[in-house]
């Protein structure tokens with residue numbers, strides 16, 4: 001069987017037996033894939049451990065298997081992003097963890113691939129990494145199809161005074177509909193206009209946004225409510241992001 005030549009981000013690494021690792025990668029060609037890379041933890045291995053560390057961007061050969069584990073070989077490190085500070089690194093790892101959690105295997109998603117690629121590049125020189133993170137989050141939710149809808153009428157048909165946010169709908173609802181849903185929260189006009197701006201702006205230009213960290217944190221919280229609604233994770237998991245803001 002011929003291998004597929006690929007490039008991708010290491011989303012997760014788990015040591016396997018004495019000398020192998022199981023890697024989950026996000027590749028441009030195949031989306032998320034999981035495979036075993038044999039013998040790389042041998043003492044005399046010529047492959048640097050950085051090559052199979054979470055966060056590395058690598059070249060790899062993939063032999064697709066019918067079983068869950070594919071076979072990986074010939075890894076080469078292309079780069080590991082060089083971050084100026086711990087927060088940028090933390091955001092990068094959080095992004096990789098979100099991709100790991102929310103994407104199914106073998107679903108080619110070039111949009112997601114370029115979103116990670118761009119975020120990794122921008123985070124290396126960003127003065128406002130929390131805004132890059134929020135931009136990533138909103139665009140990620142859009143690609144997954146969970147929201148965030150702010151130009152649509154409420155499910156009851158109302159178009160005005162939509163000042164509640166529904167994680168289930170992934171968008172705005174009126175007060176009447178909002179109070180019927182347990183996890184709906186209030187949303188301000190300013191928050192709505194910030195989300196609008198981020199949705200229509202490319203990640204490269206998003207740092208022109210001049211908003212307080214608290215506002216970024218609040219909108220990130222709304223994003224997390226949407227992701228939480230679509231996942232089986234405990235809400236405590238989202239508290240990990242606290243020190244980003």
Ligand SMILES: [Zn+2]
Nearest residue numbers: 154156174177
């Ligand atoms: Zn309504």
